[in-house]
Amino acid sequence: MILKAIVRDYTSSGVPVGSKALAAQLPLHVSSATVRNEMATLEDLGLIAKTHSSSGRIPSVKGYRYYVDHLVQPDPIKPNDIDIIKSSLDGQFLKIDEIIETSARILSNLTSYTAFTLKPELKESRLSGFRLVPLGKRQVMAVLVTDNGDVESQTFNIAPGITGDQLEAVVRLINDQLVGKPLKDVLQALETDIPMQVTQYLQKPEGFLKIFGDVLTQAAKERFYVGGRLNLLNFSDANDVDELKSLYTLMDRTDDMASVLGQPTDHVQVKIGSEITNDILKDYSLITATYEVGDHGKGVIALLGPTRMPYSRMIGLVGAFRQELAQRLIDYYRYFDQ
Amino acid sequence: MILKAIVRDYTSSGVPVGSKALAAQLPLHVSSATVRNEMATLEDLGLIAKTHSSSGRIPSVKGYRYYVDHLVQPDPIKPNDIDIIKSSLDGQFLKIDEIIETSARILSNLTSYTAFTLKPELKESRLSGFRLVPLGKRQVMAVLVTDNGDVESQTFNIAPGITGDQLEAVVRLINDQLVGKPLKDVLQALETDIPMQVTQYLQKPEGFLKIFGDVLTQAAKERFYVGGRLNLLNFSDANDVDELKSLYTLMDRTDDMASVLGQPTDHVQVKIGSEITNDILKDYSLITATYEVGDHGKGVIALLGPTRMPYSRMIGLVGAFRQELAQRLIDYYRYFDQ
């Protein structure tokens, strides 16, 4: 009960909490001396710590962990919040990416933290088609489609002397050889076999290979959205510019972030401080959750905030949001699939 | 001479400069008392100011202005810098946008400030083609091309019940009625005539209209790139989070930034502090320059830094860069145009 009160107090006030204030607030009426004794025990257990020898206590990572695992009860979501979520997700979306991106924004607005969303994915995607669409005299658009329904495109200019026939031959080559293969394999083929084969049709294949590689890596990337980047400025207690910089840099490295999020196993999962694999985030906490979209796979939402975040509220919020989002996406697919 | 020395000193040290240090440094050998007298005059003229009653002097906006207009001589660019520029621009680019984007990055790296680049433009662009490319069962890609060579595309899902014929009819409608018109006019037509006409072919035209509107506004936007956003953290002396936030927000508002940059008339132009139209930037300085790409129009590069930036170096750098970039683009066009 005391640990719970300490966590609640500290996360809401940010000030180390002392025995007296605690005693006054507890449902039990015991004196501050009693509380002090208990606190000493909690400290021995490593659940709380002092900032200096005569300060109040703050929860340690272990303390937060225990709180989250055994004590916290998620706040029921406020009607107001659920309204905001519902109405924000209510728009007319013509592609899932829009919904996912909007989700990151909603979640960050609601919490004043930074939110991440990953598009639902069935499995590792495979190449299902590649095309070159001529647009003008020299302009061509490369379009790549995966079996997950992701589309990636890039326009580029082609060097003079290359004919439409040549391009068609190359496109045929790609489609014949690579359709159906996982993108990873295709990327690898691009390093090995493909260049040689393309030389049959193009004298200088570099341009084409570059563009093909670009759309390919683009498509192979996780569909990853960030909302509320600027909120980092609020709660990054460090005025340390360098730390902020590396944080921002990290958030733009899709791969790193994807590995930080991992594939959460639980519905809602909390990683606290040093539990996060990435060192840069060792003073933050991360709430991750999956959302499942029927047979269209599952995605991830996540929330990054200070270690001393109000967990009960945030866990409740993320829990509610994952359900709303899943529902919204199921509706989306129901409409377009049929 | 004294003003010049004050600006040079202050921009490099950041500390208000006093009469004694100044006297020691000047090519003339006069005493500090003399310098003090002159400084009093400069202050009366409003060219320099004190931070407090017994402090050294710092240049005022007016002082910087005078310095930039009459005293500064741009540093010749360092061989090292020119190498960096040349080699960074030397890559294999298949589209101008890549070059422009890279430029922003180079410029920001070189200066540790924040850089902006605008793609060269001939004039206001006009719609030169619109297409819908079917990709899968329900997926369609909308592609819009302007006469400036800009391509904008979006994929989206179409509601069941819409046939290929219907879409083709709509595409024909768009192309018949709107090709050749300035994008602005097209955007306006989208508010007025078009919706009604589209209803002839689609019962629920909202989806299509949304996507068409999206690619259209996207294409109508200035092609605008920012490099070194994070550098703002270095020199924003304000630890004021809110100010930083509004700065970042501003930089993402393409329209606002475009209006801040204006269409510079001179080759290299300097706007200091409150001279910048936007209030948020009143404590910063902006160096803008145009670069001309033969008959492919002209673009803008810009550098945002603190008011106390080393102008001579920055002006020299931007001047050199605009030429390198122009040359690089001319080469680019020469290769792909022929």
Add this chain to the structure above:
DNA sequence: TTTTAGCACTCACGTTATCCAAGTGCTAAG
């Protein structure tokens, strides 16, 4: 055995005092 009152002790933090270096304006002499 558990709880409590009492008390000496610790430490961060805000306030105040003090000193110092760097600078200024002004006056009178060169």
Add this chain to the structure above:
DNA sequence: CTTAGCACTTGGATAACGTGAGTGCTAAAA
């Protein structure tokens, strides 16, 4: 017109001090 001299101002760094919130420990009470 320039300069030496001097009294005066100011921000910033450092130390001294008091205060309040908190602690641990001991001994008495429950």
